[in-house]
Amino acid sequence: MRRAVCPGSFDPITNGHLDIIERASKLYDVVHVAVLINKNKQGLFSVEERIALIEETCAEYSNVQVESHHGLLVDFCRERGIPAIVKGLRAVSDFDYELQMAQMNRGLTGVDTLFMPTSPTYSFLSSTLVKEVAAYGGDVSHLIPPTVHRRLVDRIAERAAR
Ligand code: PNS
Numbered sequence: 745m746r747r748a749v750c751p752g753s754f755d756p757i758t759n760g761h762l763d764i765i766e767r768a769s770k771l772y773d774v775v776h777v778a779v780l781i782n783k784n785k786q787g788l789f790s791v792e793e794r795i796a797l798i799e800e801t802c803a804e805y806s807n808v809q810v811e812s813h814h815g816l817l818v819d820f821c822r823e824r825g826i827p828a829i830v831k832g833l834r835a836v837s838d839f840d841y842e843l844q845m846a847q848m849n850r851g852l853t854g855v856d857t858l859f860m861p862t863s864p865t866y867s868f869l870s871s872t873l874v875k876e877v878a879a880y881g882g883d884v885s886h887l888i889p890p891t892v893h894r895r896l897v898d899r900i901a902e903r904a905a906r
Contacts, residue, residue: 748772748828751817754779754794755787756892757801758874760866764832769805781814788875801889818853829857834867
């Protein structure tokens, strides 16, 4: 079984993430989507909510599994026998930090990182920007799956009502 992991914060999943997950699912037998828990970052969605949103939007890909992980990505890979990390590269600006992480991860356990250029349609897209634009009432419905859009609008309204 050829396995790979698509890691990230996924707060929430965007069409850019989906593009990478879908393409990876065609290249590997099993694709693990790993929601990495960062205790220093307060997310808009809980880790459980992020997993549920990813599972819903990836339901059509039968070889995609979604899990959370607290700790190093290389340990997630080692525990599951995953030899490859697949990362989307949006622009050259992503490359510096991604290269550092790829080299660090390879040095730690030998796990390799494969960079996949994102579709140009999503080269500017990030979860952070989607949340910011949506919070100020901008239309992001074309940038995230419909189910994620509904939850995002609801969550922003809940926060505003507090
Ligand atoms: O979606 P993001 O926030 O850009 O994803 C970054 C992520 C979660 C993939 C990266 O921060 C990560 O791998 N975190 C896990 C902790 C870890 O292994 N850190 C060392 C990286 S060399």
